[in-house]
Amino acid sequence: MSKVRIQHARACGYCRKGVKKFCDSIGVNWDAFLKEGIPEKTLLDTNNVMATKVVEKKRQMDDA
Numbered sequence: 001m002s003k004v005r006i007q008h009a010r011a012c013g014y015c016r017k018g019v020k021k022f023c024d025s026i027g028v029n030w031d032a033f034l035k036e037g038i039p040e041k042t043l044l045d046t047n048n049v050m051a052t053k054v055v056e057k058k059r060q061m062d063d064a
Helices: 008-012 018-028 031-034 040-044 049-062
Strands: none
Touching: 008 018, 008 049, 018 031, 018 049
C-alpha cells in the first residue's frame, strides 16, 4: 500500500505543528510518520476532510 509522507501534507499547505497534533490525535507515531510515512488507509479511515485532502494530494503528486 502506498504511504503518505510529510511532503504531501506540506503540499496542501499544512504546517508541521498541525500535522503532528493530528497524528497525535489519531495515535500515529510522529517519528515513524516522518521516517516511513503512513498508509493512505490510516488517513482515510479517520473520515477527516483534511486527511482525505492529503491523500488526494499524494495521488495527484504520484500521477504527475
